[in-house]
Amino acid sequence: MADALQIALVFPSLLGTYGDGGNASVLAQRLRWRDIDAEVIDIAVDEPLPEQADIYVLGGGEDTAQTLAVSRLSGLASVVQRGAPVFAVCAGFQILGETFLDARGATHPGLGLIDCHTNRLAGSRAVGELLGLPVVDGLDAPLTGYENHGGHTVLGPDAAPLAKVEAGVGNGEGVDGAVQGSVVATYLHGPALARNPALADWILAKVAGPLAPLDDTEEEELRRERFAALRRGRFRKQWRPPARDS
Numbered sequence: 001m002a003d004a005l006q007i008a009l010v011f012p013s014l015l016g017t018y019g020d021g022g023n024a025s026v027l028a029q030r031l032r033w034r035d036i037d038a039e040v041i042d043i044a045v046d047e048p049l050p051e052q053a054d055i056y057v058l059g060g061g062e063d064t065a066q067t068l069a070v071s072r073l074s075g076l077a078s079v080v081q082r083g084a085p086v087f088a089v090c091a092g093f094q095i096l097g098e099t100f101l102d103a104r105g106a107t108h109p110g111l112g113l114i115d116c117h118t119n120r121l122a123g124s125r126a127v128g129e130l131l132g133l134p135v136v137d138g139l140d141a142p143l144t145g146y147e148n149h150g151g152h153t154v155l156g157p158d159a160a161p162l163a164k165v166e167a168g169v170g171n172g173e174g175v176d177g178a179v180q181g182s183v184v185a186t187y188l189h190g191p192a193l194a195r196n197p198a199l200a201d202w203i204l205a206k207v208a209g210p211l212a213p214l215d216d217t218e219e220e221e222l223r224r225e226r227f228a229a230l231r232r233g234r235f236r237k238q239w240r241p242p243a244r245d246s
């Protein structure tokens with residue numbers, strides 16, 4: 001059997017708020033369900049970043065934790081250069097950009113792997129359900145998750161948004177996330193890939209090629225429940241799922 005595909009979960013002790021480590025588990029399990037061998041490698045903060053993993057996953061984190069994380073992630077540049085997918089959530093997204101704010105509110109250099117700058121949202125933190133309609137080729141199903149951040153992320157011309165925001169805040173500019181080269185980033189927690197199997201498969205296809213469909217009945221049930229919660233809740237915009245997702 002070929003070697004197992006390796007999913008590197010980067011610094012879960014620093015970048016792991018809201019169960020984002022589940023994104024790595026979801027990627028590995030969706031491969032195994034298709035009889036493709038996969039393993040998750042937890043990378044501790046005092047360990048070197050593995051150079052040859054197949055996919056890298058970064059989660060959210062608090063301001064101090066994300067500042068520490070960025071100081072140990074210079075190795076991600078060569079990962080991105082060789083085209084390995086990197087999936088990053090919230091603080092993980094912010095530290096991949098050009099600049100973000102540290103815990104004292106000072107501007108801090110990011111890794112420069114996404115053309116974006118993160119400053120503070122005007123007003124209160126963005127906390128609540130986040131729903132977006134993808135604006136990237138090959139991804140159609142609405143993206144559902146929740147957000148909890150104070151960051152306002154402005155994309156530059158080299159970064160494309162992942163989705164148009166239908167409910168919630170996302171980057172703070174009417175869009176959520178970023179796609180640039182092999183990097184995919186979002187403000188969606190949940191974990192995002194448990195709530196959005198199509199997004200998980202979109203990332204997996206980059207390393208595993210065309211994938212056989214899976215029975216996502218349970219995931220669709222979760223999505224329907226979340227869409228219904230959005231309709232019940234007090235959100236900036238009322239939203240109804242398109243027919244294909246209802």
Ligand code: GLN
Pocket residue numbers: 017059060061062063066089090091092148149150151
């Ligand atoms: N500390 C960052 C912010 O508040 C990211 C938070 C998170 O990852 N949930 O903007």
